Amino acid sequence: MNEPIFEALAEVASREDLERWEEAIGKSGTLVARRIWQLFFSPENRKRWTSYLVKKKGISEDQANFILDRIHYLPASKRKPFDTFWTLSSKNLVHTEFPDHQENVRRMAEGPGFELKKFEESILESPPEETLRLLYQIEDFIRAYEINPELSEILKEAGMTGDFGQKGLLPTEWPTxxxxxxxxxxxxxxxxxxxxxxxxxxxxxxxxxxxxxxx
Missing domain, CATH: 1.20.5 (Single alpha-helices involved in coiled-coils or other helix-helix interfaces)
Incomplete structure (x- = not known):
């Protein structure tokens, strides 16, 4: 946001509030990407999916791991360099970047004080509570971040634990x-x-x- 926007919205929100919202919304896609990846490929959940495939499909554990090793999650197009650095993993993930975004990522990595080590396996990090609190006031975020009842049953069958919500989009709702x-x-x-x-x-x-x- 720039100064004219802050001035135009001064009567309804402070600069600090607007900056908080801008930062939260800027991270919304990253939080969705992290949650999806973690549901399938975090160390603990990957073991659950391996057991699920063995039980459900009647295959060996080696075959199940072979399948999971060959699934690579592709995060949506990124707009800021941090969108890439916040979703890094050495397994089951691949980034495709437009040339201009690649250049911005490179420049950030070469900037003063940048430490790539801090971003290793960053996709495993939990979302900031304050960011999630703000984003849960936006219906579209909830529909993208949570899962639907059908997926909830599948996750339970696979042994998943945790509250993933049930307000996620249904397949028929995606086109709109x-x-x-x-x-x-x-x-x-x-x-x-x-x-x-x-x-x-x-x-x-x-x-x-x-x-x-x-x-």
């Missing part, structure tokens, strides 16, 4: 979920722009290659 609509709109816009550029280039190329008509 706000962040999904926003992402699809952005992808469609980017594709349309790319298509327009390619058509323009091909038309120019076609004119250059076309033989000149004889008079």
């Amino acid at each position: 979920f706000g962040p999904v609509l926003k992402t699809l709109s952005e992808f469609q816009s980017a594709y349309n722009h790319f298509q327009k550029e390619m058509v323009t280039i091909l038309k120019k190329f076609s004119k250059m290659k076309s033989p000149k008509k004889k008079r």
Whole structure:
């Protein structure tokens, strides 16, 4: 946020409150990514899924581990360097970054006082309580962060413990979920722009290659 925004909202919120909200919302995607990864690949839960696959599918423990070793979680596109550094793991995770984001990550890593060691296995960290408290006032965050009743039963069957909520999105609700609509709109816009550029280039190329008509 910049100064004009702080001034425009001065009557309804203090600068400190706005900065807290901005920081919390900026971490919302990271918290969702961490929770999903932890549900499947934290050391304790991975053991539970191994046992679940052995029992449910009748395969050996080695086969179950073979399957889990080959699943790699892909966090959503990141906007800030910290989005990458907050979701690092040596197992079951891969990052794909746009070139400009890669450059920002590199610059941050080369900045003064930066210690990569602090971010090793950062995806295992628990969410800050104050951040979670703020975000739980946003319905869209709750729907993305919690699981639905159907998934809750599967997690119980796999031996999961903990309160994961039951207000998560149902499969039928994903197409109308706000962040999904926003992402699809952005992808469609980017594709349309790319298509327009390619058509323009091909038309120019076609004119250059076309033989000149004889008079």
